[in-house]
Amino acid sequence: MKANILSLQNKISPEDFTPLPDRFFAEAGTETEEIGYWKASWQRLKANKIAMVALGIILVLIIFAFIGPMLSPYSYEQQVRSDAGLWPCLKHPFGTDRLGRDIMVRCMIGTRISLVVGFVSATIVLVIGSIYGSIAGLAGGKVDIFMMRIVDIIYSVPEILLIVVIKMVISEPLDTLIASTPAFKGLQRIGSGLIAIFIVYGLLYWVGMARIVRGQILQLKNQEFVTAARAMGCKSGRMIREHLLPNCVGQLVATAMLQIPSAIFTEAFLSYLGIGVSAPMASLGSLTSEALNGITSYPYRVISPAILISLIILSFNLFGDGLRDALDPKMKK
Amino acid sequence: MQTLRYIIKRVLLAAVSLFVIVTLTFFLMNLMPGDPFMSEKATEENRAILIAKYGLDKPVHIQYLRYLENLLKGDMGTSYVLQKGRAVSDIIRESFSVSMQIGLKALGLAILVGLVLGCIAGLRKDKIADNIIRVFSSIGISMPSYVIASILLIVLAVNLNLLPISYKKSGGWVMPMITLAMYPACYLARLTRASILEVMNQDYLRTERAKGMSEFVVVFIHALKNSLIPVITYLAPLTAHILTGGFVAESVFNVPGLGRYFVSCISSRDYTMIMGITIFYSALIIVMNLICDILYKIVDPRIKFD
Amino acid sequence: MTVSNQTTSGAGKDILLEVRGLKKYFQVKTGLFKSVDLKAVDDVSFSIRKGETLGIVGESGCGKTTLGRTILRLEEPTGGDILYAGESILHRDMNEFRDKMQIVFQDPYASLDPRKTVSDIIGEAMDIRKMYPNKAERRDRILELMELVGLNQQFYNRFPHEFSGGQRQRIGIARSLAAGPSFIVCDEPVSALDVSIQAQIINMLEDLQKEKQLTYLFIAHDLAVVKHISRHVGVMYLGHMVELAESYELYKNPLHPYTQMLLSSIPVANPDLSRSRKRIRLTGEIPSPLSPPSGCPFRNRCPKADGKCAECLPSLEDTGSGHLAACHHL
Numbered sequence: 013m014k015a016n017i018l019s020l021q022n023k024i025s026p027e028d029f030t031p032l033p034d035r036f037f038a039e040a041g042t043e044t045e046e047i048g049y050w051k052a053s054w055q056r057l058k059a060n061k062i063a064m065v066a067l068g069i070i071l072v073l074i075i076f077a078f079i080g081p082m083l084s085p086y087s088y089e090q091q092v093r094s095d096a097g098l099w100p101c102l103k104h105p106f107g108t109d110r111l112g113r114d115i116m117v118r119c120m121i122g123t124r125i126s127l128v129v130g131f132v133s134a135t136i137v138l139v140i141g142s143i144y145g146s147i148a149g150l151a152g153g154k155v156d157i158f159m160m161r162i163v164d165i166i167y168s169v170p171e172i173l174l175i176v177v178i179k180m181v182i183s184e185p186l187d188t189l190i191a192s193t194p195a196f197k198g199l200q201r202i203g204s205g206l207i208a209i210f211i212v213y214g215l216l217y218w219v220g221m222a223r224i225v226r227g228q229i230l231q232l233k234n235q236e237f238v239t240a241a242r243a244m245g246c247k248s249g250r251m252i253r254e255h256l257l258p259n260c261v262g263q264l265v266a267t268a269m270l271q272i273p274s275a276i277f278t279e280a281f282l283s284y285l286g287i288g289v290s291a292p293m294a295s296l297g298s299l300t301s302e303a304l305n306g307i308t309s310y311p312y313r314v315i316s317p318a319i320l321i322s323l324i325i326l327s328f329n330l331f332g333d334g335l336r337d338a339l340d341p342k343m344k345k
Numbered sequence: 346m347q348t349l350r351y352i353i354k355r356v357l358l359a360a361v362s363l364f365v366i367v368t369l370t371f372f373l374m375n376l377m378p379g380d381p382f383m384s385e386k387a388t389e390e391n392r393a394i395l396i397a398k399y400g401l402d403k404p405v406h407i408q409y410l411r412y413l414e415n416l417l418k419g420d421m422g423t424s425y426v427l428q429k430g431r432a433v434s435d436i437i438r439e440s441f442s443v444s445m446q447i448g449l450k451a452l453g454l455a456i457l458v459g460l461v462l463g464c465i466a467g468l469r470k471d472k473i474a475d476n477i478i479r480v481f482s483s484i485g486i487s488m489p490s491y492v493i494a495s496i497l498l499i500v501l502a503v504n505l506n507l508l509p510i511s512y513k514k515s516g517g518w519v520m521p522m523i524t525l526a527m528y529p530a531c532y533l534a535r536l537t538r539a540s541i542l543e544v545m546n547q548d549y550l551r552t553e554r555a556k557g558m559s560e561f562v563v564v565f566i567h568a569l570k571n572s573l574i575p576v577i578t579y580l581a582p583l584t585a586h587i588l589t590g591g592f593v594a595e596s597v598f599n600v601p602g603l604g605r606y607f608v609s610c611i612s613s614r615d616y617t618m619i620m621g622i623t624i625f626y627s628a629l630i631i632v633m634n635l636i637c638d639i640l641y642k643i644v645d646p647r648i649k650f651d
Numbered sequence: 652m653t654v655s656n657q658t659t660s661g662a663g664k665d666i667l668l669e670v671r672g673l674k675k676y677f678q679v680k681t682g683l684f685k686s687v688d689l690k691a692v693d694d695v696s697f698s699i700r701k702g703e704t705l706g707i708v709g710e711s712g713c714g715k716t717t718l719g720r721t722i723l724r725l726e727e728p729t730g731g732d733i734l735y736a737g738e739s740i741l742h743r744d745m746n747e748f749r750d751k752m753q754i755v756f757q758d759p760y761a762s763l764d765p766r767k768t769v770s771d772i773i774g775e776a777m778d779i780r781k782m783y784p785n786k787a788e789r790r791d792r793i794l795e796l797m798e799l800v801g802l803n804q805q806f807y808n809r810f811p812h813e814f815s816g817g818q819r820q821r822i823g824i825a826r827s828l829a830a831g832p833s834f835i836v837c838d839e840p841v842s843a844l845d846v847s848i849q850a851q852i853i854n855m856l857e858d859l860q861k862e863k864q865l866t867y868l869f870i871a872h873d874l875a876v877v878k879h880i881s882r883h884v885g886v887m888y889l890g891h892m893v894e895l896a897e898s899y900e901l902y903k904n905p906l907h908p909y910t911q912m913l914l915s916s917i918p919v920a921n922p923d924l925s926r927s928r929k930r931i932r933l934t935g936e937i938p939s940p941l942s943p944p945s946g947c948p949f950r951n952r953c954p955k956a957d958g959k960c961a962e963c964l965p966s967l968e969d970t971g972s973g974h975l976a977a978c979h980h981l
Contacts, residue, residue, distance in 0.1 A: 161358070164358055164362075165358070165361060165362045165365055168358070168359065168362040168630075168631050168634055169362065169365075169366055169627065170585055170588075170589065170626055170627050170630045172589045172592075173589070173623045173626055173627060174366075174369070174370075174623075176607075176611060177370055177373050177374075177619065177623060178373060180611060181373045181374075181376050235761055236756050236757075236758055236761040236762040237761060237762050237763055237764040237765075239720075239725055239756075239762075240754070240756060240762045240763075240764075240823075240826070241764070241775065242725060243723055243725055243749065243753065243754045243827075244749065244775050244776040244779060244826070244829075244830070245746045245749035245750065245776065245779050245780070245830075246775070246779055247746075247779075250779065254767075254775075255764055255766075258764075258766040259764070259765070259766055273487070277489055280489050280491075281489060281490075281491070281592075281593070284489070284491045284593060285592060285593070285596070285608055285611075286612070287611065297489070297491070300491055300492070300495060301491070304495065304498075304597065311499045311503065314495045314499065315499075318488075318491075318492040318495055318496065321488075321489060321492060322484070322487050322488045322489075322492055323487075325487040325488075325489070326483065326484060326487035329483065329486065329487055330483065
């Protein structure tokens with residue numbers, strides 16, 4: 013038969029029809045040990061090499077961002093005049109900028125900000141989105157329709173534009189609030205820019221999560237085991253805690269995980285435009301935009317933060333995909 | 346009948362969304378501390394005159410109603426700071442035509458490259474071509490647009506000296522176009538691949554083959570047609586991405602487009618310009634979403650919207 | 652068994668469950684503002700004595716499942732009354748009755764929470780009522796229930812997906828027994844199972860009934876299954892009860908044309924008997940419950956239908972010795 017390059021037929025050979033070896037049947041009987049949902053998911057995840065490599069990179073990045081700055085002899089705002097404008101060397105593996113600040117330490121701080129933004133935003137989205145979505149899904153009827161219309165409207169808003177506008181509006185009042193209220197003193201170091209990003213996430217980005225949670229709840233609500241629990245006398249609180257949440261938690265975690273790279277993306281974008289974190293704080297986005305002026309003579313200053321941000325997003329994307337496949341095999345594409 | 350009802354519902358929803366955005370941006374702008382003339386080296390008196398001239402001393406709700414009224418007439422007010430005295434709608438029209446030229450090219454490039462790569466990957470699943478395309482598209486969707494722009498600058502302009510850095514020189518549009526098209530092209534390739542793989546497993550394709558249809562007919566007439574349906578839904582976010590991606594690409598490459606204007610309005614607090622551009626962009630994206638949803642509904646009658 | 656069409660008739664002392672003129676309508680949207688009532692259960696009355704079984708048969712879509720669920724208030728009834736041990740359950744908190752009135756579901760796959768272990772599924776009713784604060788007692792009770800339904804003790808911590816349909820149905824039965832009920836709705840408990848398993852489950856249900864003095868409402872679409880287990884059998888068509896009689900009487904002497912058709916569609920193992928039997932073929936399809944025929948719901952498929960059938964709905968009347976049927980042509 014002539015091989016057709018577009019052929020999608022399975023190549024079938026006679027070997028496919030030989031009986032299976034005996035050991036295949038011998039093992040089938042003994043596999044009775046109980047496997048819980050999480051353990052099974054972890055086994056699926058472990059089998060996914062790409063996701064495990066991505067997880068490894070994420071762990072390395074976390075160490076780089078949170079432990080790295082402690083080991084470095086420089087601080088992110090320290091200006092060593094004599095070392096200004098150095099190319100990568102032993103003393104400064106990523107080089108220095110024109111003020112003599114060590115780019116590696118600044119990259120570590122930038123990575124830390126990216127990771128914090130990613131995790132905190134994903135948590136905000138997870139909490140607000142699942143509460144809102146489960147209320148809408150459980151209530152049903154007119155309440156549900158009304159709540160989902162609000163979601164539809166927020167969903168159709170181009171969020172990047174509103175982020176920019178909202179960020180500008182709340183930055184300054186936030187600064188004064190933090191400065192004047194002793195209780196918020198701790199927040200000063202984070203900076204109003206980051207808090208503004210979190211607030212915007214809390215206001216806008218949860219809608220996707222809310223839709224997914226509502227869909228899940230609606231689907232679960234009609235399952236017979238929920239009716240069965242009701243027939244046992246199970247009340248709403250117990251129903252959510254014991255039956256509904258455990259059955260959609262996998263998908264929630266996976267969706268929240270994929271929220272992390274998108275949040276990191278947004279932060280880098282805003283910082284690049286100069287409306288994210290404020291100087292002298294370093295973000296991977298602002299590091300690149302600072303370096304862009306001298307790109308013809310000092311391309312290395314652009315390269316390290318650019319590679320880092322791409323690596324962070326790439327590993328979270330790949331790990332998120334793997335996690336989704338592992339936690340919810342039904343969603344696998 | 347049902348489709349018509351759906352269309353009416355979607356149009357109404359889009360109108361409400363737009364109204365919400367207009368209202369929200371207006372009041373947010375008003376909440377913003379300071380006024381656009383703070384930076385001017387003007388006496389208190391002059392500032393008062395300017396504020397009176399632009400009606401900023403009136404109560405907020407009167408300003409709001411007046412803005413709405415003017416907006417319906419297509420008048421978005423005049424720029425306070427950036428190009429003092431010029432109508433916002435004129436500035437938008439002028440700079441958007443620049444953005445659109447690059448945007449349309451990027452859109453075309455993204456769709457062409459994305460679909461072709463996605464089809465190759467989908468039809469040659471797990472072969473070398475598929476693996477290469479998957480690796481590159483995964484990396485492509487993980488790079489923020491400013492990273493792509495920087496890499497292009499370093500490689501194509503600085504090291505190889507192939508293309509000019511400035512937009513104004515000939516060929517200056519190539520790098521902004523690639524910057525804009527990269528993410529959507531990679532995303533589309535992944536989407537197309539997944540969609541083709543799903544369609545290829547359907548029973549009706551097996552039936553076509555069993556009927557003796559040639560592989561060409563099966564793939565190009567039946568499989569592609571149906572696997573492209575989900576791709577349509579991505580066209581709206583794609584447009585949105587190319588628009589907002591313009592912020593970065595236009596700033597990096599100094600393109601006198603709407604995105605760059607938006608960035609510079611923010612730093613100079615040009616209220617009317619920020620509002621005008623936000624509303625314009627939002628309207629554009631909402632209308633694109635609307636068109637895509639309706640198209641999708643018509644093309645794929647299986648889809649049910651609750 | 653006493654059947655009370657007139658809701659006033661005196662209920663005997665040993666009647667456990669009585670249903671009077673039960674109605675369940677669903678609103679179905681047909682247009683933007685229009686909606687139509689879907690009459691899933693329409694004016695159904697019967698009663699069951701303690702320790703006995705009432706079988707309900709009918710084609711799919713006739714409202715038998717809705718009937719079972721409405722009796723347990725898993726669906727709120729639109730009208731009528733349900734009395735448990737002489738007391739209406741409609742005006743009290745249903746949770747007071749949940750431990751006495753239970754259900755076994757049709758689908759052994761969908762009705763077990765996939766994230767719970769067997770012990771948690773069976774123990775749920777006890778946990779909700781905090782019946783056994785002592786962990787060891789709870790465990791003993793669950794193991795006892797598992798033994799009762801024929802489940803091996805080592806399955807205690809397993810998950811439902813590890814079991815076959817028959818075993819899952821046993822879990823479902825153990826669960827319904829956990830709170831110590833006296834009335835159980837068996838909603839097609841065997842129709843999702845292999846024929847070889849069906850008999851095991853039915854026999855088990857019968858044994859349990861004898862042992863624990865249980866009262867069943869046994870729903871099935873298969874007359875043969877119902878015949879085996881039920882003392883009385885009711886036949887439903889489009890939400891209406893069309894015939895109700897003692898099991899033996901109904902099979903020997905079906906009065907309603909629909910029952911006659913159903914019975915003649917049961918395959919008989921003896922070929923001689925099969926050939927000699929007069930068969931009445933069931934023609935046509937069940938009409939949409941959204942637009943049922945006027946008058947008698949069965950008239951568009953009935954060989955005896957005439958003008959009177961189109962005009963008024965026949966009522967369920969006693970034809971003597973407790974055999975009830977709803978037909979103008981008796």
